[in-house]
Amino acid sequence: MKKYILFDHDGVLVDTEFWYFRSAERALMEAGFTLDKDQYLRDTARGSGSWAQAKTAGMDDRTLSRVREARNGYYQEYLRTEAIEIDGVVDTHLVREDYELAKPHSEPYLAGLKRFGADREETLVVEDSARGLTSAVAAGIDCAVVHSEFTEANDFPQASHRIDSLSGLKDILLEVS
Structure with missing residues (x-):
C-alpha cells in the first residue's frame, strides 16, 4: 500500500516547462539563434539542456554564458508574471x-x-x-x-x-x- x-x-x-523553454528561446533569439522546439524536446529527453543546439551550431562559451544570464532573468520574470499554477x-x-x-x-x-x-x-x-x-x-x-x-x-x-x-x-x- x-x-x-x-x-x-x-x-x-x-507549470514551468513552457516558460523555461520560452526564456531560453527568447535569450537565444537575441543572440541571433533560433531554437527549434522539436529538437529542444528531443535534447531535453536525452538530458541535454537548452544550449545543445546553439553549441552544435558553433556558439562560443562566452556568448552562451551571456545568453544563460539573460535566460535566467526572463525565466524569473515569467515565474512572477505568468500563470504557473x-x-x-x-x-x-x-x-x-x-x-x-x-x-x-x-x-x-x-x-x-x-x-x-x-x-x-x-x-x-x-x-x-x-x-x-x-x-x-x-x-x-x-x-x-x-x-x-x-x-x-x-x-x-x-x-x-x-x-x-x-x-x-x-x-x-x-x-x-
Missing part, C-alpha cells in the same frame, strides 16, 4: 537545499524518504522527466510519469505507471492499495 507520494516540482506541481496542488516543503546531489542522482528522493520516515515500498514518486524517472528508479521507488507537451515523445520504459494528468493518480492509488 502506498502511504507517501513524492512529487517532482517543475512540470508536475507548477496547476489545479489541485498544495505547498511542498522539501527544497533543493535539502540535498547535495541533484537528479538524476537518487539523493533527492532518498532525502524525501528520510524526511517522512517512509519505506520505498510504501512510496510513489510522480515525475515528468527522464532525469527525474532515473532518480526515482535509482532510489528504488515506483514512479508514475505525468505526460506533457514536453515529454509526449518519451515512452519512459522504466516508469511503473504513465498518466496524462494528476487526476490519474487516483486510479494508481486504488490499484496499488
Whole structure:
C-alpha cells in the first residue's frame, strides 16, 4: 500500500516547462539563434539542456554564458508574471537545499524518504522527466510519469505507471492499495 507520494516540482506541481523553454528561446533569439522546439524536446529527453543546439551550431562559451544570464532573468520574470499554477496542488516543503546531489542522482528522493520516515515500498514518486524517472528508479521507488507537451515523445520504459494528468493518480492509488 502506498502511504507517501513524492512529487517532482517543475512540470508536475507548477507549470514551468513552457516558460523555461520560452526564456531560453527568447535569450537565444537575441543572440541571433533560433531554437527549434522539436529538437529542444528531443535534447531535453536525452538530458541535454537548452544550449545543445546553439553549441552544435558553433556558439562560443562566452556568448552562451551571456545568453544563460539573460535566460535566467526572463525565466524569473515569467515565474512572477505568468500563470504557473496547476489545479489541485498544495505547498511542498522539501527544497533543493535539502540535498547535495541533484537528479538524476537518487539523493533527492532518498532525502524525501528520510524526511517522512517512509519505506520505498510504501512510496510513489510522480515525475515528468527522464532525469527525474532515473532518480526515482535509482532510489528504488515506483514512479508514475505525468505526460506533457514536453515529454509526449518519451515512452519512459522504466516508469511503473504513465498518466496524462494528476487526476490519474487516483486510479494508481486504488490499484496499488
